Structure formats: structure tokens, C-alpha cells
Amino acid sequence: MNVLVLNVGSATVKFQLMQTDMERIEKDADETLAKGLVERIGGEAVLTLWTQSRGSWRTSASIRDIAGAISWILRWLTSEDSGVGITSIADIEAVGNRVVHGGERFAQSVLVDEEVLKALEDQIELAPLHMPFNLAGIRAVKEALGGIPQAAVFDTAFHSTLPETSYLYAIPYSLYRRHKIRRYGFHGTSHRYVAYRYRQLTGKTREETHLVTLHLGNGCSACAIRGGDSMDTSMGFTPLEGLVMGTRAGDVDPAVLDFISVKEGLDLRGVENLLNKQSGLLGISGLTNDMRELLEEAEEHYDRRARLAIDIFCYRVRKYIGAYLAAMGGADAVAFTGGIGQNSPVVRAAVLDGLEWAGLVLDKKANKTMVGNKSGRISTDESSLAAWVIPTDEELLIARDTVRMVLGVSTRN
Numbered sequence: 396m397n398v399l400v401l402n403v404g405s406a407t408v409k410f411q412l413m414q415t416d417m418e419r420i421e422k423d424a425d426e427t428l429a430k431g432l433v434e435r436i437g438g439e440a441v442l443t444l445w446t447q448s449r450g451s452w453r454t455s456a457s458i459r460d461i462a463g464a465i466s467w468i469l470r471w472l473t474s475e476d477s478g479v480g481i482t483s484i485a486d487i488e489a490v491g492n493r494v495v496h497g498g499e500r501f502a503q504s505v506l507v508d509e510e511v512l513k514a515l516e517d518q519i520e521l522a523p524l525h526m527p528f529n530l531a532g533i534r535a536v537k538e539a540l541g542g543i544p545q546a547a548v549f550d551t552a553f554h555s556t557l558p559e560t561s562y563l564y565a566i567p568y569s570l571y572r573r574h575k576i577r578r579y580g581f582h583g584t585s586h587r588y589v590a591y592r593y594r595q596l597t598g599k600t601r602e603e604t605h606l607v608t609l610h611l612g613n614g615c616s617a618c619a620i621r622g623g624d625s626m627d628t629s630m631g632f633t634p635l636e637g638l639v640m641g642t643r644a645g646d647v648d649p650a651v652l653d654f655i656s657v658k659e660g661l662d663l664r665g666v667e668n669l670l671n672k673q674s675g676l677l678g679i680s681g682l683t684n685d686m687r688e689l690l691e692e693a694e695e696h697y698d699r700r701a702r703l704a705i706d707i708f709c710y711r712v713r714k715y716i717g718a719y720l721a722a723m724g725g726a727d728a729v730a731f732t733g734g735i736g737q738n739s740p741v742v743r744a745a746v747l748d749g750l751e752w753a754g755l756v757l758d759k760k761a762n763k764t765m766v767g768n769k770s771g772r773i774s775t776d777e778s779s780l781a782a783w784v785i786p787t788d789e790e791l792l793i794a795r796d797t798v799r800m801v802l803g804v805s806t807r808n
């Protein structure tokens with residue numbers, strides 16, 4: 396089955412065309428036929444494209460809005476130029492959409508119909524920065540491809556198993572009842588995928604899976620997975636809470652919001668923007684949100700604030716590992732993923748430094764070689780708490796959930 400996976404943002408559309416079905420899923424033999432990224436939608440958009448047969452290239456095109464981007468992608472996928480090998484949009488059999496927020500209603504992926512679309516619209520206020528664009532993508536597909544099966548795969552769904560003790564904030568309970576203010580958690584598709592791959596790599600059953608997963612990219616989150624289910628996670632009501640991220644502060648004392656507002660003459664929206672867009676690695680270093688660049692600045696130019704940003708980043712991750720080990724009563728492994736988690740032996744070593752008390756001893760050689768798309772264990776054989784690097788693949792999981800739903804098979808894995 397040819398499944399188009401879409402991840403629609405405010406000015407970007409990320410897509411991937413995958414060939415997958417139950418047999419390919421069983422054999423882990425799903426294939427990516429084409430993928431790409433459309434950026435700067437609203438003007439002269441930049442397109443980064445790749446196909447299995449022709450490799451990668453870049454081009455530009457005038458693209459007005461999300462619907463325009465999606466029709467461009469569909470035209471390109473079916474053109475001779477792309478070399479994908481499909482000639483009609485009818486060859487695309489289903490679409491899987493990444494949707495940021497499923498609220499309390501959607502505990503798993505779902506096929507989109509009018510009722511679901513309406514329920515998603517009701518949830519826009521929970522993620523006003525993302526949901527309108529996710530929904531615009533779904534509507535644009537409907538416009539272009541008619542009644543094609545469309546799935547919604549939620550960033551929050553994997554965390555629907557959080558117990559009340561993890562998801563409730565200690566604010567008046569009535570606020571939860573009235574406005575559903577609670578921890579939802581995000582990056583769920585990534586944490587779920589890493590837990591699934593971990594089981595494949597170790598031969599453990601779902602029930603035996605006790606893990607701390609660390610998604611460290613431009614956005615960062617940690618997840619405590621007990622018996623295969625998410626039991627706590629660091630992102631909260633929004634993705635702002637928890638770890639230090641590229642431009643997000645993560646945990647701060649909420650009283651600081653008013654203080655910043657008074658001192659800096661900003662309204663609440665301005666302060667929130669500061670915590671989302673000007674904080675984290677960028678805020679501390681004053682240089683960049685890009686970890687690779689910070690590592691270069693710290694190592695080659697001894698930049699003090701670049702070093703400080705890296706140190707605070709790593710310390711916060713370590714603190715969460717400790718908290719989750721205590722909350723879960725121990726775990727079997729810590730698993731790194733995301734751009735930083737998959738590619739930076741230096742950050743991984745700094746995060747795990749001093750975790751010998753928990754039985755985790757880093758295998759320095761294995762850590763050094765585990766970069767790019769490699770997965771493997773990076774702790775010594777004697778470690779009672781293992782460390783793994785497991786590259787994430789959210790698109791694959793979205794495509795597989797879509798296939799399963801179209802075929803009426805359970806998406807639980």
C-alpha cells in the first residue's frame with residue numbers, strides 16, 4: 396500500500412511516500428519511495444526532495460499556502476520528473492497525518508471522518524500554534540484526494556496511559572475539571588517507536604519493557620516507560636515544560652513570568668514567546684540553538700557560555716533520568732534518540748556521567764561509533780542499567796498505524 400505521510404507546520408510541509416503493508420511490517424521491509432520538505436510557504440518556497448530512484452535535489456517554487464504545497468507535492472510525486480514510478484494520484488492509497496494534540500479524547504491513532512475532524516477543531520485551543528496547520532493539511536488532502544482514507548496519529552496519544560499522579564498539576568482540581576489543564580506530553584510517536592525498537596533489539600516483551608527514553612533534538616523530552624506504557628513524561632500541558640531545548644526553557648518557576656513581564660515591559664504573550672523562542676540553549680549561550688555549533692564553540696574557541704549551555708542541558712537530562720528511575724523503581728535501560736541523542740557521543744557521555752551508582756557504565760568505544768542512523772548498546776556488558784542509541788522514525792510509525800487502521804487491525808504495538 397502506498398501511504399503518504401504528512402507533517403504540516405506553520406510554513407512547512409514535511410512528507411514521505413512509503414510502501415508498506417502487513418507483510419512488509421512483519422518483515423520490517425517497508426520502503427521509502429520519496430520524501431521531502433517544503434519550507435517558507437507563503438512566498439518563494441524552498442523544496443528539498445529525495446526519491447529512491449533519483450537521489451536528492453533542491454528547487455524552489457512560488458507556493459501560497461498549505462493547500463498549494465500539498466498540490467505541488469502530489470503533482471511532483473506523480474510526474475515523470477520525480478521518478479517515483481506512480482502516474483496517478485489514485486496510486487496513493489492512504490494518508491497518515493501527524494497531529495500534535497489528541498487531548499483526552501484520542502488515546503490512539505484514528506481514521507479521520509467528519510466527527511473526528513470536528514473533535515479536532517474543538518481542540519485547537521490546546522495547541523493553537525500547531526493544530527490549525529495540522530488540520531489545514533487534512534482539509535487540503537480531502538480537497539485534492541476526495542474520500543481517501545486519512546489517519547491522524549497524535550503526539551500525545553502514547554502518553555494517554557499516564558496515571559493521575561503524573562498528569563495532574565497541583566493547582567485547584569476544578570481547573571482540570573473545567574479546562575482540562577493537565578500534563579499531556581508530546582513526542583509520543585517517537586517514544587513509542589523507540590520502545591518498540593528496543594523490544595525488537597533485545598527480544599523483550601512489551602510487559603518486560605522498563606525504559607527511560609530521551610528524545611534530544613531541537614525539542615527535547617524524557618519518558619518513563621514501565622511495562623511498555625508511558626507512566627511519566629517531561630513535556631506538560633504544552634511542549635514548553637521539562638528539559639532544556641534548543642530555544643525552549645523547560646522547567647522554570649512560574650512566578651518568573653510576572654517578574655519578567657514587569658521588568659521587561661512585556662505582556663504575557665511576550666513572556667511566553669521569550670520562554671519558547673529565545674531561551675534554552677540559545678538563551679544561555681547567546682549564540683545558537685544548534686547543539687553541534689555549540690559543541691564546536693565550546694571545544695574550539697573555549698566559549699564559556701556555550702559550555703555552560705551544554706552543561707545545563709546535560710545536567711537537566713541526568714536529573715530527569717534519576718527522577719524517573721526513582722519513580723519507576725528502576726529500569727532496564729536508558730535510550731537516546733533525536734538529532735542530538737543519535738549523533739553526539741559527547742553529550743551522551745556527559746548526560747550519563749556519574750550514573751555508576753545506578754549500575755550504568757558507559758562503553759566509551761561503542762558510544763563513539765554510535766552515530767548517524769546506527770542503533771546499538773553503548774553501556775558495558777556488566778552494566779545492570781543499560782544505555783542504548785535507537786534512531787527514531789516517526790514517519791514509519793505513522794505509515795504503519797495508517798495501514799493497520801485502513802485494514803482494521805489493532806495499532807497497539
Ligand code: AMP
Nearest residue numbers: 612613614685686687733734735738739
Ligand atoms: P532534530 O530536531 O532531532 O533534527 O535535532 C536537531 C539537533 O541535533 C540540533 O541541535 C543539531 O545541532 C543536533 N545535532 C545534529 N547532529 C549533531 C552532531 N553530530 N553532534 C551534535 N549535535 C548534533
